[in-house]
Amino acid sequence: MSEQYEPKIVAFLCKWCSSAGSDLAGVSRIQYPANATPITVPCTGAISPMYILSAFNKGADGVLVSGCHIGDCHYIEGNYLARRKMHLTMELLKFIGVEPDRFRMSWVSAAEGAKFAQVVTDFVNDLQPLGPQDKLKKAVST
């Protein structure tokens, strides 16, 4: 197999900033790898740590959470709550033995289309050397 390994990423984007930022990347036609499938949620504060674990469990090689810059949350403090929760989630993942590079959080505003593309590109580049994630992946019975 000479084909390059393509990590599968689930990207949770808040509706107000990062989803709009990814729209701007689109409008600006900034190219980035197609590995990350977006799920738009109202706010990063709405992202339960269970979603992250669920994504790894269902076979994700990486999970991205992206929201408004700290201080800019449309819902005042949702991203502060998210930051705390995601920090704990990261600790939990490390404890379990999942490589920390598989989980990433970023702040991308609605004006930062180029940054969104860069975040995804960097994430894909960092995931490639790690290979498939199987620590939390549920064995699929055929």
Next chain:
Amino acid sequence: MTKKRTGVFVCHCGTNIAATVDVAKVAHEMAGEDTVAFTQEYVYMCSEPGQESVVQAIKDNKLDSVVVTCCSPNLHEKTFRDNAQRAGINNFTCEIANIREQCSWVHKDKNKGTEKAIKISRSVVRRVNRNKPMEAIAVPVTRRAMVIGGGIAGIQAALDIANAGVEVILVEKQATIGGRMLQLSETFPTLDCSQCVLSPKMVEVKRHPKVKLMTYSEVQEVTGSVGNFQVKVHKKPTFVDPDKCKICDDCTVVCPVVVPNEYELNLTSRRAIYIPYAQSIPASYTLDEEACLGLNPIVCGKCKDVCEADAINYDMLPETVTEDVGAIVVATGFDLYDQENMPELGGGKIEDVLDGLQFERLCSASGATQGHILRPSDHKEPKNVVFIQCVGSRDPAKHCAYCSKICCMYTAKHAQLYKHHVPDGRAYVFYIDIRSGGKGYEEFVQRTMEDNDTLYLRGRVSRLYRHNGKVRVLGTDTLSGQNVEIDADMVVLALAMVPSKGTTEIAQVLKIGRDKDGFLAEAHPKLKPVESVTAGIYLAGAAQAPKDIPETVAQAGAAAAKVIALLSQATLSRSPLIAKVRPSHCTGCGMCVDACPFIAIRLENGKAVVNEALCEGCGSCSATCLRAAIDVKNVTQLQIHEMIEACLAV
């Protein structure tokens, strides 16, 4: 749960989607989903025939849910939801899968793009499976508006709203309304006096029975949402009662404190007690608390002693008032780019190197020199003046990447004004290009070159420094390919326009987005140019982007029209996608109560209860609940888990 009958409508968007996503394959894959009863692709789904075909398909196939895979929901979610309602199904059972901005436009590899488009579409199909029909919540509207910023944009917006019979509160940070336009002498392309145009409007807004004017005031905090905002405004004390003040000027004569006059761009000084301009509205003096020796009759008290009208009150206190309004217009204007960023041009430290606004004050009859163009260093008439355009603009490597739009025009105006004041003087203009789009603008620039004998040199200036009592200008004329050296009596820099400091602050307070340059972001660059991304908050003037006065007035009128339309409704519909508790699962732990940023959840009899009027549907509660007992409607935890699964299905 009975099985849904979902229709999936795949849009080609011409070739915008179809070129990099195999739309037929997307439709085919979706047809394989258990709940999908119908699929269709079409070249422009948002067109009239496209929408009609969706309606027909819903009716013919007895569909109860719709997924449109197309552009961003920001563009056409409303279009397709309204359309679904037209076909007789609930609009909240229609969802958009964004396969354009988030897929076809950013991936060139058709196989990979198609694969991702299928994942996105499938995840939305799975989400829709559990969507419930909803009715929008009707909320009453507060029929009042607030305009933040009292420059020409804010004044125009306030007048237009007030003339429609709606009460307006106009909030201005400075001691007078008028903003930047009040600092200008004449305006292009007609050379009519700026203050003659503006002053009557200032008086009108002051006297208008529907306008409440709050100067020397700042917006501190905004809560609520469209239709019902609560705005906390901090009113600083002026220590002068405007109703008693007779504008006699006795107080400034005795005031011993001299500070730079920021209204005159520091070209002159003022006293601690001052009136910004003769035309100030309100027509009253202001005592600058920071400059004053202490607001203490024992320390000084000269102004109070001399004031026959007894208008001065050292005990005046700051006030904080809360105003209820239904809509807000932000018109907080621009500042000039800081000269400190340009050390090669002196960084603001070379005498007789002025910025454009300072030159306006030199030309203005009410300005520092009573309308005589005199150079600040020796108060002599400058016999040659160099104007430099694009200072800080159009320089992505070091400064602002954008064009400030008005500088070509106001530099041409400055050159003309200079020539009218000093007919035997010589005016030079360094430019990169001349951008004179606008009614009568190109002709105006031509007049500057031909009738007013101004020498236009195409090139940038590399350095400015003092030399023999003059300012030496080192530049290049790229048309002749020669270096140019001019010993100028005065240099005027057309500095880039940047969002005002107040704009940056208010964006944070209102939680409205800014673009990459810091200007306030409009909701859509073409279709929603005066709306902010937050419903009920509108934008006007140079806070949104560099623009001239006619454009500012037009945008302010547009923002006012939007406000009037919004406030003319008896009730507004609010998104019903808010939190809902499953009491059977709730243990009353109260973690959601703590997580809610809107204080919308309380415990009643050991169960969480959501206040539907306060909940904004952010979902912070659901992410905190250990038992999944609280969820945002139509974005439930179960739905997200199923979407995750769909994203990862091979």
